[in-house]
Amino acid sequence: QITLKESGPTLVKPTQTLTLTCTFSGFSVTTSGLGVGWIRQPPGKALEWLALLYWDDDKSYSPSLKNRLTITKDTSKNQVVLTMTNMDPVDTATYYCARKNVAARFDYWGQGTLVTVSS
Amino acid sequence: QSALTQPPSASGSPGQSVTISCTGTSSNVGGYNYVSWYQKHPGKAPKLIIYEVSKRPSGVPDRFSGSKSGNTASLTVSGLQAEDEADYYCSSHAGSNSFVVFGGGTKLTVL
Numbered sequence: 001q002i003t004l005k006e007s008g009p010t011l012v013k014p015t016q017t018l019t020l021t022c023t024f025s026g027f028s029v030t031t032s033g034l035g036v037g038w039i040r041q042p043p044g045k046a047l048e049w050l051a052l053l054y055w056d057d058d059k060s061y062s063p064s065l066k067n068r069l070t071i072t073k074d075t076s077k078n079q080v081v082l083t084m085t086n087m088d089p090v091d092t093a094t095y096y097c098a099r100k101n102v103a104a105r106f107d108y109w110g111q112g113t114l115v116t117v118s119s
Numbered sequence: 120q121s122a123l124t125q126p127p128s129a130s131g132s133p134g135q136s137v138t139i140s141c142t143g144t145s146s147n148v149g150g151y152n153y154v155s156w157y158q159k160h161p162g163k164a165p166k167l168i169i170y171e172v173s174k175r176p177s178g179v180p181d182r183f184s185g186s187k188s189g190n191t192a193s194l195t196v197s198g199l200q201a202e203d204e205a206d207y208y209c210s211s212h213a214g215s216n217s218f219v220v221f222g223g224g225t226k227l228t229v230l
Contacts, residue, residue, distance in 0.1 A: 037218070039165075046121050047157070047165065047208050047221040060218040096164060103171045104153040104212035104219050109164035 002026035004036075004097050004110035011116050018084045018115060022097030029073055029080065030055050035100035036080040038071065040093040041112075048093075052100055053080055089117045122147065122220035123209055130228040131199045139225045141192040141209030147220055149190035153212035156185055156194045159224075160205045169194060196227070204229045 008020035022036055029036055037052040051071040052060045061069050070083045080097065094114045098106035124142040131137040141148065141156075148154055156169035167176055169185040172192060182197045192211070196203055209222040 039221075046223045047159075047210075049210075049217075049219045049221060052218045063217055098165075101170075103155075104151075104210070105155045105167055105170040106157075106165070106210075107167050107170070107176060109166070111164055 002099065002108045004099060004108060006095060006097050006110045006113040008095075008113060008115065010114060011118065012087050013119050014088055014117060016087050018082075018087050018091070020082045020084075020095055020097075020113065020115075022080045022082070022110060024078050024080070024097070024099070027099060028075075029053065029078070030075060032056075033102040036073070037098050037100050037106060038082045038095060039098060039106070040091075040095045042090070042093040045093075050084075050095075051082055054100075087117045091115070092117045121223035122213065122217075123211060123222035125207075125209060125222040125225045127223070128226045128228065130230055131196075132230045133199050133201065135199050136195060136197040137199060137227065138193050138195045139207055139209075139227070141194070141211075141222050143190050143192075143211055143220070145190060147211040147213040148187065148192050150214070151212045152187070154185065154187055154192040155210045156183075156192075157208045157210065158203075158205045159208060165208065199229050201229050203227060 004024040035054040038050040094112040096112045099108040101107045157165040159165045173185040
């Protein structure tokens with residue numbers, strides 16, 4: 001059974017750094033073709049892809065946010081971590097992690113975690 | 120402003136069919152057969168219902184189908200059911216510059 005779950009703070013202050021952890025089970029992030037990505041959805045708005053960690057440890061970031069994002073993994077813990085610097089109220093959103101499979105699809109998703117940016 | 124353009128809303132009566140479009144460019148939809156569709160109910164995680172333009176994951180009813188022509192992909196929901204009422208998002212691989220881009224979403228209402 002494949003599961004993913006996001007964890008992290010629910011409230012951060014403007015200018016702070018957000019650290020979110022995706023803990024997954026049922027697959028290995030080092031399996032060829034797989035990966036773990038982060039996607040967010042601000043309230044009432046569309047999905048937005050943020051970052052992706054590939055099976056070979058390559059990384060890809062949204063061009064509009066790449067200067068603020070870092071994605072890393074801890075294979076021994078089956079975790080992928082996303083950090084986003086200089087948080088702003090417009091970054092308030094539900095953040096999802098998802099398993100990337102071949103053909104650029106996200107086939108399993110976590111339940112999401114709502115992060116509010118407010119002073 | 121999303122990279123892929125979807126109509127904000129669509130509707131149909133139970134049993135009818137509805138088609139949702141997703142328009143991109145030759146750099147995303149038109150350049151790759153890596154279009155996916157996701158169904159999202161309020162408060163729930165997105166669910167993959169179509170990948171590689173027209174393939175269905177195991178467990179997804181064959182009422183859901185996908186196609187593509189040029190820079191526009193389409194999702195058709197046939198035999199509409201009440202539980203199909205949800206938001207639908209398309210996505211496409213967008214090359215080395217951006218792994219994937221999403222559409223703005225379409226709210227499907229079953230009348």
